[in-house]
Amino acid sequence: MSKRRFVRKSDRDLVRVGVITGNGGHTLNIWGEKTNPTGDFMRTTGMILTHVWSVRPDFATVVTDKFRETVAVKDPRDMIGEIDGVVIDDITAISIYPTLARPFLEAGIPIFVNRPFATSLAKGREMIDTATQCGTAIYTMSSWEASESIGDLRLKLSNMSDIKGYVAHNSASDYYTHGLHGVWYIHAALREEIAKGRGRVVGASYHTDDWRVPGGMIVYKHEAPNGFFYGSLHQASGADGGGYMRVLGPSDFGDAEGRIPAGALHFQYNTWNSAQLVVQEMFETGDAPETADDLMEKLVMFLLPFYSVLDKDGAMANREELEGWELPRPSEQLMKDGHPTDSAFQVLYSDAELDDIANMLA
Numbered sequence: 125m126s127k128r129r130f131v132r133k134s135d136r137d138l139v140r141v142g143v144i145t146g147n148g149g150h151t152l153n154i155w156g157e158k159t160n161p162t163g164d165f166m167r168t169t170g171m172i173l174t175h176v177w178s179v180r181p182d183f184a185t186v187v188t189d190k191f192r193e194t195v196a197v198k199d200p201r202d203m204i205g206e207i208d209g210v211v212i213d214d215i216t217a218i219s220i221y222p223t224l225a226r227p228f229l230e231a232g233i234p235i236f237v238n239r240p241f242a243t244s245l246a247k248g249r250e251m252i253d254t255a256t257q258c259g260t261a262i263y264t265m266s267s268w269e270a271s272e273s274i275g276d277l278r279l280k281l282s283n284m285s286d287i288k289g290y291v292a293h294n295s296a297s298d299y300y301t302h303g304l305h306g307v308w309y310i311h312a313a314l315r316e317e318i319a320k321g322r323g324r325v326v327g328a329s330y331h332t333d334d335w336r337v338p339g340g341m342i343v344y345k346h347e348a349p350n351g352f353f354y355g356s357l358h359q360a361s362g363a364d365g366g367g368y369m370r371v372l373g374p375s376d377f378g379d380a381e382g383r384i385p386a387g388a389l390h391f392q393y394n395t396w397n398s399a400q401l402v403v404q405e406m407f408e409t410g411d412a413p414e415t416a417d418d419l420m421e422k423l424v425m426f427l428l429p430f431y432s433v434l435d436k437d438g439a440m441a442n443r444e445e446l447e448g449w450e451l452p453r454p455s456e457q458l459m460k461d462g463h464p465t466d467s468a469f470q471v472l473y474s475d476a477e478l479d480d481i482a483n484m485l486a
Contacts, residue, residue: 130408142175142203146214148468160191209407219453234261244450261412267399269312273382277313280380288372290355298464299335328428336463
């Protein structure tokens, strides 16, 4: 473990966080209510949002109007020296995430990049390589990965002699903005098994009429010591609970199950709050919760189904095919009949806006 970055001199000291956010982000109406509680909300973390920057300054003003402790900056680099950690939370600007992340990684400031991390393997590697070269922690996760059901699943799988397959479901809207929760829930359950040599994804197919709305099924093909095993992730909406996974084991062991609770209060503390505490620990210690290989495997698992449905009409796609391919950022070219309806697709950036930011930070 590295030397702690944040040393609490008083039990009232809070980790100072800067955020890059916009429409479609979680800062304004979810995370910010926990770090900078307003009205009847309760503080549930040891972090406080102190600085904000947005591609469009008017959105930063919306954030500072709500959270009075927060200051808007004209250049994201103005946050350096004022914060203990930074959150990148603007999926609409995902295509320039490596550019947004670089100044903070080079300054040694740990970064949490909100899902889905990157639009290509090359851009994911760029951020990870920069973090490695600079010795700075970088992390991305779904809040579902921090749920207690993951710990239970990992323990059961560690004692399972053979994985026969699995079935999972994910209560989601469109795949781009929320389908990933089920994808990374699966990875979180299999993470330790992948490190031991069973569970690495080698292919995926996405069977759906339209990834923009609920419905459809993803099939994953995983490596195993004696061949492969397959799993299915149903992109359902309104199913029992936020998510579910049943791993099929040998007859002498039985199956293993995990579930994301459905009740709003239990869901909040079991997912959103627990995830924020994982991020806080990284900001305090400077240690990333997962390895570079873990982050890249998660990115592969997210991109493969998209490649299957966008470029192969839902046929099985091999992970090697992702090299050189890039998923379009939220944009008009991905819209159809008013979908996706998620806010990330409702206020879109122009190419010129993002080019201007990239040039400014170059």
